[in-house]
Amino acid sequence: MKQSLFLFVFLLSLAAYPQSAKEKGLQTINKQAAEAHVGFLASDALEGRQAGHRGGRIAAGYIKSQLQAIGVSPYRETYFQHFEAYKADGRKRYSVNPDSIAKWTAGKTYSKVDLQNVFGVIEGKNESGFVVVGAHYDHLGIGEAVNGDSIYNGADDNASGVSAVLQIAKAFVESGQQPERTIIFAFWDGEESGLLGSEYFMLNCPVTSQIKAYLNFDMIGRNNDESNPEHVVFFYTDSRPAFGDWLRNDIRDYGLNLKPDYRPWDKPVSGSDNGSFAKRGVPILWYHTDGHPDYHKPGDHTDKINWNKLVDITKAAYLNTWNLANSDAY
């Protein structure tokens, strides 16, 4: 075929099958970006990203710089939401609950940490209606050594989830189409110490009743069973059967290599940051690739991530988010 004729046929095919905005965004989600995000966040230099520690703050700064580079605006004035968590002496867990804090600070037997959530936002065409897509970025820091390694890198838990939220934010920008509803991209601090970041956000959220759904990631990069590498658990609020239908249809239509374990759940209030939303009546979706021997161990390393699965979960969740932000009802 002559080159000019080839070009003509090529352009004709583009006209016959115009790429939708949704597909344009989808194409930007890739393995290289996942590797870069997880590789940095789970490197030894970040010292396990413990909430309130140096590595955690570096992670927050990285996420902010990525949101800026993508072209996603801050939520309200800044990308950071600073907050304090308190712990009574002798207790293990921190809290952001105002009643507990008042009691402990009155008794002057407490310790305090300064934490920060990170947010980016894409404004929707409609004034009301929000969708939140989030993942915690903190992990366990430096702890007891196992085989000479004391850094709890948290590649799967939850650098993998952070990479997904960043890629979805970028895909929405690159799609070139403004969503109907506003999308808030959330990166929670202090999940490992008791869902602190998501709880603080919801305690102080002025628009709870306008949040249409929360999509959560917590650990989406490992194989629970090497003979079934396409396994992923998909939890969702069972009064929203559309969430399961969307995923089934998108896996088929886009040829995603995932075999979800569909788990509709009447009250999905535990396990991860979904709990802070579900207990206030917000419908949730949550991707999770299940437990493994390196869970909460120093061996949760970047080189053990199943990149193809991480990328396909990110694509599936982007397509879910597209529906959450644009569908009339669900």
Ligand SMILES: [Zn+2]
């Ligand atoms: Zn986690």
